[in-house]
Amino acid sequence: MAGLMPAAKGLSWPFRLLVSMLLGLLPPVAFFGSILLQTDGTEPRDFCIPTERESGLLVLQMNSGGQVPYACELNWSLAMIYILPSAILFGLLVFATWTLVRRR
Incomplete structure (x- = not known):
């Protein structure tokens, strides 16, 4: 049971790494999301696969x-290629x- 609890000094490094990676997703998702919203899903190119009617994941009018x-309909493989490295x-x-702030 003691192995499941964080150390008395603070959070364990794997938990901090997981939280950091989740926080790292926010800037690229916000960046590409804002581009998608401003261009109605036409840019970045091939990020959205057009589907007829409103059956897609994101309700953007691509053919105004x-x-x-x-x-x-989001192209998940291309989205991961764009978002994951950043x-x-x-x-x-993060x-x-x-880690540096914690050591001070």
């Missing part, structure tokens, strides 16, 4: 002014900062 409404970088920066 057209006869057939299209919604955005998320890992931001996460490691972890390093957290």
Whole structure:
């Protein structure tokens, strides 16, 4: 039971790393999300797969002014390729900062 509890000094490093990686996801998701919202899902190119009607994951009008409404079905593999490298970088920066502040 003692192995499941955090150390008396603070949180264990694997937990801090997990929290840091989750926090590292926020900046790239916010960045690409803002681009998607501003361009109605047309940029970054191939990030959204157009689906007819409103059956897509994101309800963005990709074909404004057209006869057939299209919604955005997220291309998960491309999204991970765009988001994960910068998320890992931001996460490691958060972890390093957290570790250095903790040692002071």
